[in-house]
Amino acid sequence: MKNELCLSGSGLTKIFGIGRQRTVAVDHVDFQFYAGEIVSIVGESGSGKTTLAKMLLGLISTTEGEIFFQGKKRDISSQKKKQEYWKNIQAIFQDPYSSYNIFNKIDAVLLDCIRMRGGQSLPRARKMELMKEACSFVNLKFEELTNKYPFELSGGQMQRLMIARIFLLKPKILLADEPTSMIDACSRATILEMLLNLRKETGMTIIFITHDVGLAYFVSDSVYIMEHGKIVESGTADAVILNPTQAYTRRLISDVPKIYEEWDLSTV
Amino acid sequence: MSNVVLDVRELTTKYVTRFREDVYAVDHVSLKVEEGRSLGIAGESGCGKSTLALSLMGYYFAPLHYMSGEIIINGKSISGMKPDDVRKSILGTEIAYIPQAAMNALNPTRKIINFIEDVIQAHELYLSKKDIYDRAIKLFETLGLPADVLQKYPVELSGGMKQRTVIATSVLLLPKVLIADEPSSALDVTSQKMVIKMLKQAMENGLIDSMIFITHELPLLYNVTDDIMVMYAGQIVEKGTAKQTVFDPLHPYAKGLMGSIIVPEKGLRDVKLTAIPGVPPNLKNPPSGCRFAERCKYVIPECRVTSINLREVGEGRAYRCIFSEKELREAYQHEK
Numbered sequence A: 001m002k003n004e005l006c007l008s009g010s011g012l013t014k015i016f017g018i019g020r021q022r023t024v025a026v027d028h029v030d031f032q033f034y035a036g037e038i039v040s041i042v043g044e045s046g047s048g049k050t051t052l053a054k055m056l057l058g059l060i061s062t063t064e065g066e067i068f069f070q071g072k073k074r075d076i077s078s079q080k081k082k083q084e085y086w087k088n089i090q091a092i093f094q095d096p097y098s099s100y101n102i103f104n105k106i107d108a109v110l111l112d113c114i115r116m117r118g119g120q121s122l123p124r125a126r127k128m129e130l131m132k133e134a135c136s137f138v139n140l141k142f143e144e145l146t147n148k149y150p151f152e153l154s155g156g157q158m159q160r161l162m163i164a165r166i167f168l169l170k171p172k173i174l175l176a177d178e179p180t181s182m183i184d185a186c187s188r189a190t191i192l193e194m195l196l197n198l199r200k201e202t203g204m205t206i207i208f209i210t211h212d213v214g215l216a217y218f219v220s221d222s223v224y225i226m227e228h229g230k231i232v233e234s235g236t237a238d239a240v241i242l243n244p245t246q247a248y249t250r251r252l253i254s255d256v257p258k259i260y261e262e263w264d265l266s267t268v
Numbered sequence B: 001m002s003n004v005v006l007d008v009r010e011l012t013t014k015y016v017t018r019f020r021e022d023v024y025a026v027d028h029v030s031l032k033v034e035e036g037r038s039l040g041i042a043g044e045s046g047c048g049k050s051t052l053a054l055s056l057m058g059y060y061f062a063p064l065h066y067m068s069g070e071i072i073i074n075g076k077s078i079s080g081m082k083p084d085d086v087r088k089s090i091l092g093t094e095i096a097y098i099p100q101a102a103m104n105a106l107n108p109t110r111k112i113i114n115f116i117e118d119v120i121q122a123h124e125l126y127l128s129k130k131d132i133y134d135r136a137i138k139l140f141e142t143l144g145l146p147a148d149v150l151q152k153y154p155v156e157l158s159g160g161m162k163q164r165t166v167i168a169t170s171v172l173l174l175p176k177v178l179i180a181d182e183p184s185s186a187l188d189v190t191s192q193k194m195v196i197k198m199l200k201q202a203m204e205n206g207l208i209d210s211m212i213f214i215t216h217e218l219p220l221l222y223n224v225t226d227d228i229m230v231m232y233a234g235q236i237v238e239k240g241t242a243k244q245t246v247f248d249p250l251h252p253y254a255k256g257l258m259g260s261i262i263v264p265e266k267g268l269r270d271v272k273l274t275a276i277p278g279v280p281p282n283l284k285n286p287p288s289g290c291r292f293a294e295r296c297k298y299v300i301p302e303c304r305v306t307s308i309n310l311r312e313v314g315e316g317r318a319y320r321c322i323f324s325e326k327e328l329r330e331a332y333q334h335e336k
Helices: A049-057 A079-086 A106-115 A123-139 A154-168 A183-204 A214-217 A236-242 A248-255 B048-057 B083-089 B113-120 B129-142 B145-152 B159-170 B189-204 B218-224 B240-245 B252-258 B325-335
Strands: A005-016 A025-034 A038-042 A064-069 A089-092 A173-177 A206-212 A222-227 A230-236 B002-015 B022-034 B038-042 B066-075 B095-098 B177-181 B210-214 B226-234 B235-241
Touching: A005 A049, A005 A206, A005 B038, A025 A206, A025 A230, A038 A049, A038 A214, A049 A089, A079 A089, A089 A154, A089 B066, A106 A123, A106 A154, A123 A154, A123 A183, A154 A183, A173 A183, A183 A214, A183 B252, A206 A214, A206 B038, A214 A236, A214 A248, A222 A236, A222 A248, A222 B022, A222 B189, A230 A236, A230 A248, A230 B325, A248 B189, A248 B235, B002 B048, B002 B210, B022 B038, B022 B048, B022 B066, B022 B210, B022 B235, B038 B048, B038 B218, B048 B066, B048 B095, B048 B210, B095 B159, B113 B129, B113 B145, B113 B159, B129 B145, B159 B189, B177 B189, B189 B210, B189 B218, B218 B240, B226 B240, B226 B252, B235 B240, B235 B252
Parallel strands: A038 A206, A038 A222, A089 A173, A173 A206, B038 B210, B038 B226, B095 B177, B177 B210
Antiparallel strands: A005 A025, A005 A064, A222 A230, B002 B022, B002 B066, B226 B235
16 A cells, blocks of 8 residues: 655756757656655766756755645745745755865764754753764764764764765655665665665655665665656666666666576676 | 796885885785786775786886885896886886776877877877877787777777777887786676677787786676686785686685676575775784785784785695695585
8 A cells, every 4th residue: 555645746857058059858758756755766977867856855956746644735035934844844965075065073963863853942951862862773873973074974874874864864854865886885785774764764765865766775665767857767676676667777787687597787 | 937027026106105104015926927827816896916016117107116025027126217208118118007997098089099199109100190000000900909999089999999999009019027906807708708808808818928917807707807816905915827716816815806706607606705804904004914804804913913925835826824725625615
């Protein structure tokens, strides 16, 4: 049984430039993301994944089409309404090194999240407790992090701290834009496990953007395949990855190196 | 036995920090690469993979320093040569190196053909512009790259195409060994496949004799190379053919790495990912015993005190662990 609708869109379009420079980055895209689901958006470089993500976050305007949040039309016309919306949707970006304010210490990063949840008047001991809980959720030791700056951590640790932030903020939707493409395979396993735990603990909807079908297959319940700004195929992960109907999906799957099947190099 | 192209014996190199501390990032590494074969190096970030690649070139500059050991290419030892001689007579012609961000080597204000001219001039091969152009066209044809790329500026090319152009240029002078250090990790899966296809073509067409491929992506390594070597904290901990290392790893660290493999194949969705807890040790003062002891599941007190050598178990396989092959296999079996 599917849960209630969390985020959906119809005819979503983004066009950059005019005249000869006109580029249709996202072309009449429809989607339905249900609450508590992990959804992957898969496509190669330049297929419009990140543009779609930015529109969902409200970081760029849409050219055409509507986004519905919890059944109602999303309204981010003023800064105040935008901030209200951002309490419900948060993101983890590709590059952990550029995701932090370099002048803020790690405690400040986490305290900021508590403040955003309206916890500024909590007693200090309670704030500490919350921060410790968030750090232990991502296997970091809070005692080792206090008085450190984000750049003193490794890439994998930074990305984990990012998940600790999300754990504190508890948004309804988490948008993860290639969160594992800049870290090594070993930390990647940790991050993916943590995303799965996060969903289990908080029932969050996670939108996972990647170019690697393997990762999408591993984490998600349903998969959307994007090609040149259009969604060409969608469905449950098993249906899309094991029985693809589109040539483009088949190509994406064949491009990932495998260990049990032979990797055919003649297709590119 | 076929011809050994690259023979490295007990190579040790160190970094010197600004506080004059020594960090032994490559510690007594020995390896052999035969003609027509490729060797893969696996390991997580900070294990010394890239430092090994830099050390293998014999071209040392601060903070990396040569300590001991020997590098022999086609019977000629290059360790102890002056950096300038190495650059002129070894790099490009004997060993070529592709870093992760190879595409950044391109000059944004000059065309690709000018870049290739520069490479040839730097090696003092006095060729006319026409000859250079013919040679470049021939090379691009062999590697399946479009010839019109030569007359373009780097900004006109996609990331994958830039990467392939630089790789093509690095095999222009027919090096014996090509060291590829994560050449595809900044690219998407489709461009990655094109890069791999090109590297394989270069091997098949005899542009390079052998290849060393470095990555943390195990499924990729399994598909690209014949042999795999796993590094941990500057040492080799496991050596074997690709099949042996991926499907039947002996060292607990190698076993742990295999737990992070994700592939889109049937039945692999419900696999439990097992990440290795902790981080690699600080090599300023490495642990006296086994360097993996801190993070190992099977650790016993002796691990922390006795230093362990690489154990040969026949057919070129080797691993560095206190336990015997049989004990390790039993432990893994028991876990299942």
